[in-house]
Amino acid sequence: MNDAAAKPRPSFSGSGGSSWYPIVFPEKCDGCQGIEAPKCIEFCPHDVYALVDGKAIVARPQNCVNGCVACRPLCPRGAIDFPQDVGFMRGKDRAWSEGLRKLTCRRCGKVFWSNSETELCWNCLEHVEEEVSR
Secondary structure, X not given: OOHHHHOOOOOOOOOOOXXXXXXXXXXXXXXXXXXXXXXXXXXXXXXXXXXXXXEEEEOOHHHOOOOOOOOHHHOOOOOEEOOOOOOOOOOOHHHHHOOOEEXXXXXXXXXXXXXXXXXXXXXXXXXXXXXXXX
């Protein structure tokens, strides 16, 4: 088996029963004290996180996108990690997060984060691509 076949591939839609999900270390998480909402909760377009007792928790791990580690470098306390990370994204998450900015989708109005020039959130972009391929 070659290395490429052994590494998980990122996908851009949540898959039920995914074994790829983050963990939050409660002893490190402070709920991003001093800002309106924790960065991970505000950032994640797949609603993986929730706020409980002032700390972020992984409430819906099945919603996490396979291979995505974009929330990890956003955590100012280093409280997020991915135990399933086999190294294919290590070292790339910092580059991915550079230039991140908060945007509003022109199609659905959802607020999302991106480092690319786009006017559509990931969900709407996926729907547009499906419509075009039909």
